[in-house]
Amino acid sequence: MIAAFALILVCQLFGEVISELFDMPVPGPVIGLVLLFFGLLISRKPPKVLTDAADNLLMHFSLLFVPAGVGVVTQIDRLKGDWLPIAAALIVSTLLTIVLTAVLMSKLLPKHTSSSGVTATDSGSDAS
């Protein structure tokens, strides 16, 4: 477990260093993600301790958003000033993105030979 966490931190550290060194706009952890992903591709079969450590970190991924989210208390004035564009952008743009992407992908994704489990058979009444 310690080795797995160490490996994850090493990937992040390399990511931060690469991001800093080449003055890249991409955040260090994302470069770390790419590094680890390619490492996994090369190793083909990732060690169980590593996948367990990753799953544990991600199990309560949303908890990790809380401290940053509480930062809203420092943004009350800005939210008051820009509430309309923020609310509109959040709702309209998110739903627009969902519909357009879903339409595009349902046209482009290769059709499966067996359709079972791929489409909503109950006419999508209780769909995701």
Place this chain on the structure above:
Amino acid sequence: MIDTDITQLWVYLSTKPLTGLTITLVAYAIGFWLYQKSNRNPVCNPVVIAIALIAFVLHVTDTPYATYFEGAQFVHFLLGPATVALAVPLFRQTETLKRAMPVIVFGVLFGSLVASASTVLLAWLLGASPETLASLAPKSVTTPVAMGIAENIGGVPALTAVCVIATGIVGATLGPMVMNMARLKDWRARGFAMGVASHGIGTARAFQVNETAGAFSGLAMGLNTMATAITIPFLWHWIFG
């Protein structure tokens, strides 16, 4: 007498990092408990509940955010390693990726551009300030990455965090409804769209309903994280200098 004792105790405690850390975990535990009690209704989002509870406590006790963050930073720190760890679920989708690589990459780039361009354009038309625009632009990717992007292009990371979480909730609650109205039935496409537009919160929702939708959502979320982290900063600096 007792009042001043309690006040002094609070003054003492509030300077300890332990307090901020404990409040964070307790508030999230309450939020998660309510979420499960509500049959995992996405409206009862544990993150939103936790943020509201903590904001309330900070307001009542007149504690500055910086003091709270001294404790909460231990949780916040884990965002970096957790982002790196996203490589593992992404790796599990390698087979799917190989089978439809060009389509998936095109879909992610398309979704990423629609999400950021429509956000910035709409907010700009409605008169948002430049800092707000920069904070909103990366709203469809997972919080740590979105905050990093926002910081890079001159946004306010704290505002970004709030917008990202709100985006996830909008996608998870209203997204399926709009897709039903548009008569979209392919689970793969539906999941993919949820992952691109509303990151982890949308993915969690997709997994609850259909395994295939969840897998495609996770795949789209992971790739979109990388795509957006690369495209937004370059486009932003190119357009706005």
